[in-house]
Amino acid sequence: MKKLLIIGTMPIILDMNADSSSDSEEEEIGETEETTQKPITCLISHDECYVAPQLLNELYVEIFARVPCSEYWKLQFLNKRFSQLLKSSEIFRMRQKLGLVKPYLFLLSSGANRWTMFDKDFESFLKLPKLSSNICFFNGDKEVTSVGTQLIVIGKEVEGITVWRFELEMQKWVKGPAMITPRVMFGSASHGTNAFFAGGVKIDKNSYEVVSIAEKYNAETKTWTAIHAMHKRRKLCSGFFLRGKFYVLGGQNENDEYLTCAESYNEVTDSWELIPNMLKDMPVLFSQAPPRIAVVNDNLYLLETSLNELHVYDVNANAWKKLGVVPVGAHFTRGWGVAFKSVGDELLVIGASSARPQSQSMTVYKCRPDVEEIVWEECKRCCRGVRLNHFILNCCVMLA
Structure with missing residues (x-):
């Protein structure tokens, strides 16, 4: 044949x-x-x-x-x-x-029962198959990371914390393999076919422990490897890659105190460097979301959610510079329900438009941060054929 x-x-x-x-x-x-x-x-x-x-x-x-x-x-x-x-x-x-890798965005919004995959311009979309888990997993908080062509979703099922992965090539969900130390509320980021996970909360029956544990997941071998632990225990933190190193920023320690420090991981030496006071000038809100951060052209940007402001980090001065206001209502929800991501040389912010606070539809804004005057543009053709709630539960970018 x-x-x-x-x-x-x-x-x-x-x-x-x-x-x-x-x-x-x-x-x-x-x-x-x-x-x-x-x-x-x-x-x-x-x-x-x-x-x-x-x-x-x-x-x-x-x-x-x-x-x-x-x-x-x-x-x-x-x-x-x-x-x-x-x-x-x-x-x-x-x-x-061949230089054919393109960015895709995976979104899960409030009220949706499955993820949606978009191209970088939000002009086309694909509904992912439903994930065959239980109601405990769907109703609970989930952590999402993409690595290689896999979407990694970690959350709590009835029997404990579970890892699900969506394989883009096969268009299917597969359970496992489990983390070495299963946990949630960690900071994570990927680089190539490796993803790094640090900190979080370990839940074992009636015990609840904030940890400094760190692990690496390899998408090719589908295996987890323990790496050196951080200096600080932390939960509800954010992870990102910057200039070849994995960083973990902010969060809360085992006493629920907010951390202004960060840590950077050097894979060659398997060691962490503590960076004091990286968030020292940022307002702290009760029960706020993890820091909303994104990296474009080796520059670190932060969405300061109490005032909807965009900031850029000065590595040499260990300080933040204000760049302007972001057109979303992140301050209404203390940063929850808002996605802040980098796609190529652009920043994306996804959520409820501050210009239309009564609307329940998701809006997407883009800007190029490396220009003298930052202008946010709304994606007018966004999500044709699909309607998503403005409250974003999970969002990540896959380069595939």
Whole structure:
């Protein structure tokens, strides 16, 4: 059986019955109907020659790296070889090599029973399959991180804290593997195919403990590795990558006291450096959300939620500079329900518009922070065909 695959303007005939592990069988690819019976290397003007299975595999990877990520799941139905290819990270690595990686946003808003995936301009969307968990998981707080082409969602089920991951290529949810020390309310961030998790609350039956524990998750091996613990115990903190290091900022300690310090992790030395008073000038509100932070072009930005102000961090002075007002009503909810993210060289803020406080619909604003005068622009064509509540429960950006 042969199937026709169109990549761009080039029709490719794939022999789905062929086995790439056998040297005696050939894969046939042609440019037109008249050339469909010639070997694949006719594409480089050779009439008859042998093609090694490894070369064919590399060609498959390079071809499918150009297919939109949202279409990957369909490849699993071609044959076992393509299904195995999807489960590996070869396509993702090739997309990185070819410069084809694009940002996608995953959102879960109040009242929704499943996540929605958007392109960076919010002009197209994809509803993710429903996650087969219990009501305890859906109604409780959840922590979300993306790493590689996986969306990691961690929350509390009846039996304890559980890790779910959504595999973009296969378009399905898979449970596990569990963290070494299961917990919630941690700070996290990803870099390539690794994600780092630090601090949080460990819940064991009737015990409740704020920890300084840190772990690393590898998306390729789907394994957790313990790394050196932080200097401070902290919960409800924020994590981010800046200039090659993983940072954890703010939060509360084991006595529910707000922390103004941060810590940076050096993976080479497996050590943490304490950064005192990084949030010393920021107002503290009772029961406020974790710091809303984002990184653009190696600069750290913060949404100060009590006044809806945008600030940028001066690393040398260990101080924040005010850049202007952000057009959302973050002060109404102490920062909860507002998403503040970076996408490429832009900042995004998602939530309830301060210009339309009575509206229940989600609004998205963008700006380029590295200009003299920051101007926030509303995405007018945002979310056509889908209506989401303005209160954002979870949001993360995936580069895939």
